[in-house]
Amino acid sequence: MNTKTVLITGCSSGYGLETARHFHAHGYNVIATMRNPNEDLLPRSNRFRVVALDVTKPHSIAAALEASGPIDVLVNNAGIGVVGAFEATPIATTREVFETNTFGAMAMTQAVLPHFRTRRSGVVVNVTSSVTLTPMPLTAVYTASKMAIEGFSASLALELEFFNVRVKLVEPGHGPSTRFASNGGSRMQGLIPEAYAAFAQPVFAAFAHPAAVTTEADVADAVWRAAHDTSRQLRFPAGADAVALAQSALASSSSIGPVSPGFAA
Numbered sequence: 700m701n702t703k704t705v706l707i708t709g710c711s712s713g714y715g716l717e718t719a720r721h722f723h724a725h726g727y728n729v730i731a732t733m734r735n736p737n738e739d740l741l742p743r744s745n746r747f748r749v750v751a752l753d754v755t756k757p758h759s760i761a762a763a764l765e766a767s768g769p770i771d772v773l774v775n776n777a778g779i780g781v782v783g784a785f786e787a788t789p790i791a792t793t794r795e796v797f798e799t800n801t802f803g804a805m806a807m808t809q810a811v812l813p814h815f816r817t818r819r820s821g822v823v824v825n826v827t828s829s830v831t832l833t834p835m836p837l838t839a840v841y842t843a844s845k846m847a848i849e850g851f852s853a854s855l856a857l858e859l860e861f862f863n864v865r866v867k868l869v870e871p872g873h874g875p876s877t878r879f880a881s882n883g884g885s886r887m888q889g890l891i892p893e894a895y896a897a898f899a900q901p902v903f904a905a906f907a908h909p910a911a912v913t914t915e916a917d918v919a920d921a922v923w924r925a926a927h928d929t930s931r932q933l934r935f936p937a938g939a940d941a942v943a944l945a946q947s948a949l950a951s952s953s954s955i956g957p958v959s960p961g962f963a964a
Contacts, residue, residue, distance in 0.1 A: 723747055736750065750766050754804070771820070773822070778826070797844050823866045871913050
C-alpha cells in the first residue's frame, strides 16, 4: 500500500500534537516536527518520526526536509502568540511573531514546492486563526501575522492550481486549552500599560469565558478535511465559534458579491 506522508510543524503541544496523532490514526506516515524534539509525546510506531525543526532558520528547514524525505502534505501549524496594546509592543516583538507565524510558514512552503510542482501533486495546509474572521482587540500584531498568511494562501492557491497543488487554510476558534498564553508569556510582559488597564480588563474576562471553545480535536479534524478536499474551497473554520464567525462573514459579504474560494463549515 502506498502510504502517504504528512509533515506537521509545531507538534510539541496543542493543535500540532493532536493533528499528528489524528493523521497517524488514519494511516499516514507522520513527520512531527518541533524545535526541541520529544519523542515521548507521540506513540511508538514505525509510521511516526520526530524531527527537529525551527521554521525561522533556513538551515533547520533544509535539514528537516532532507531527513524527512518526500512528503505529500505540509501542515504549517507552528506559531507564537502575543496579546497586548500595540502602542506598547516593541517592534522586535512584532518581528519575532512575524518570523514564525508568517515568514516561517512561507519559507516551509517555498521549500516543498519544487517537489510538489515536479510531481504535480501535494497539499499545503496553513493554520491561521479566527481572528482573521472578525476584529479582536489587543491582538493587532498576532492578527496581522495571520492575515498575511490568509492573503498569501489565497493568491498561492490560484498560482499552484495549474500544477495540481492545493493550498488550504484552517482557521481555529478560541482554544483556551492550548499553550498560547504560556508560550507567549515572556514576550507579553508589560504590554498592557496603565492607560489601557481599564479597557483590557473586560477583554481578558471575555477571553477567559468564551461562549464556545475550539478543541484540539476540532482543529485536527479540520486539517484532515482540508488536506483531502479536492474542491476549490480555501477556508476551513475549526470549532463552533469559528464556524459561526465564518458564516457571519459570508453573510456580510453577500451584499458585495460572492466569496471565492469561499467558506464552508
